Amino acid sequence: MAILFKADPDDIAAWTRALEALLPEVEIRVWPEIGNPNDIDFCVGWAFPQGSLAKLPNLRGLQSLGAGVDHVFRDSALPPNLPISRIVDPSMTEDMTHWIVLNVLRFHKQDPEYRKLQADGRWHELPAPMWQKRRIGMMGLGELGGHALARLKLFGFPLAGWSRTKKKIDGVETFFGDDGLKPFLNRTDILIVLLPHTPATEDLLNRKRLAWLPKGAYVINAGRGKLIVDEDLVAQLDSGHLGGAALDVFREEPLPASHAFWRHPKVVVTPHVSAPTLAATAAPQIVENYRRALGGRPLLHPVDRDRRY
Ligand code: OXD
Numbered sequence: 001m002a003i004l005f006k007a008d009p010d011d012i013a014a015w016t017r018a019l020e021a022l023l024p025e026v027e028i029r030v031w032p033e034i035g036n037p038n039d040i041d042f043c044v045g046w047a048f049p050q051g052s053l054a055k056l057p058n059l060r061g062l063q064s065l066g067a068g069v070d071h072v073f074r075d076s077a078l079p080p081n082l083p084i085s086r087i088v089d090p091s092m093t094e095d096m097t098h099w100i101v102l103n104v105l106r107f108h109k110q111d112p113e114y115r116k117l118q119a120d121g122r123w124h125e126l127p128a129p130m131w132q133k134r135r136i137g138m139m140g141l142g143e144l145g146g147h148a149l150a151r152l153k154l155f156g157f158p159l160a161g162w163s164r165t166k167k168k169i170d171g172v173e174t175f176f177g178d179d180g181l182k183p184f185l186n187r188t189d190i191l192i193v194l195l196p197h198t199p200a201t202e203d204l205l206n207r208k209r210l211a212w213l214p215k216g217a218y219v220i221n222a223g224r225g226k227l228i229v230d231e232d233l234v235a236q237l238d239s240g241h242l243g244g245a246a247l248d249v250f251r252e253e254p255l256p257a258s259h260a261f262w263r264h265p266k267v268v269v270t271p272h273v274s275a276p277t278l279a280a281t282a283a284p285q286i287v288e289n290y291r292r293a294l295g296g297r298p299l300l301h302p303v304d305r306d307r308r309y
Helices: 008-023 090-107 111-119 142-154 177-186 230-238 281-292
Strands: 001-006 027-030 040-045 061-066 136-141 159-163 171-174 188-194 215-219 240-248 267-269
Touching: 001 008, 001 142, 008 027, 008 281, 040 281, 061 136, 061 159, 090 142, 090 188, 090 215, 090 281, 136 142, 136 177, 142 159, 159 177, 171 177, 230 240
Parallel strands: 001 027, 001 040, 040 061, 136 159, 136 188, 159 171, 188 215, 215 240, 240 267
Antiparallel strands: none
């Protein structure tokens, strides 16, 4: 009996300590030190390399170390009936909301413009925006999007949400499907993107669709980099159609040093830190899933392989 764990080297000590404390009877092996592959009955981690899980004959379950599972589906040899679970952690959800609120208020309160005035040593008052008229739009109405909308409601902004399938949320105007996308983007001054990356969402926000946003709109992305076409976003920022962007996720991570986003005056970059998965809060659900997998019971927060999230 052993769990195979794979994560960023910086996180490994905290995770192995937390898992060993909760499961003292189970050996935690850290990738790539697999040992005898027959011993591994559960995998926990991020981006196991292509084909590696198929080589574990006694594997009973896979736990993604994040809310997103796009990294799981990059493996074309993923064992067909392997149960897969994602993290759903209220602490992480709150963290994501904080990052979103930070950036919504940053743009709403014209912080980039005031920082520039400060750098120029200029005392100058800009026309004050009205929160009553700042229309926020959320793409992705799952745990994370729903929670952030509930918090943003407290600020009084007019709220809307878009999802692939129809959803109803109190106090939020909802749009759905291909037909709902244009009217949703047309009414959105600050767009928050929290969709999963799937074949259906890749490159969704391209030049044409970014142009459906009103002039001066802002884009906040904490979903996945591949939802937005980078060059199209830069073109819309440069043309003045878009007012700014706050980005936490990128097509390639770490964001390459030469990428235009690093030095673009209208782009705020953070290094995929909006909602880290912390051992302190997420380890218990992983342990519960380990026990469920071994007992042949359904995992908590299961991933639907057809939808890919
Ligand atoms: C996640 C992430 O999927 O941090 O949880 O991106």
